[in-house]
Amino acid sequence: MVESKVRIFVVRPWKATGSAIPLRLLEDDGPVGTLFAGHYLCWEVPPRRITLTTAGASGNWFEQGDAPAPPLALDLKSGRSYYVQAAVDFGGGWHDTLQAVDAETGEKLLAVARPPDSVPGEGCAR
Secondary structure, three states: OOOOOEEEEEEOOOOOOOOOEEEEEEEEEEEEEEEEEEEEEEEOEEEEEOEEOOOOOOOOHHHHOEEEOOOOEEEEEOOOEEEEEEEEEOOOOEEEEEEEHHHHHHHHHHHHOOOOOOOOOOOOOO
């Protein structure tokens, strides 16, 4: 990683509940990618404050009622990596969640996750 950049990992651990529902990740309301259970997304950005959220339901029959995640603000510092755990849970309806986690937890999640089948741009190697 370039010292003037920040690396962001968003990991969605495998969980049977909600696994068929894609999680569409947004950074500052712009698309980052689609995350499926057992996979992760990774990208690099300049240091700044960003907000991550999700797009919620796309209208497919199995996604009806999928609510987007509440915004997660991150103050990104140069040369660091940030880890976020993502999920699609059920409790009064489907809803997406995003939670910042520490590096140790993030690395444990990454150890059993796979990269997406395709990543826009270069992505980033671990």
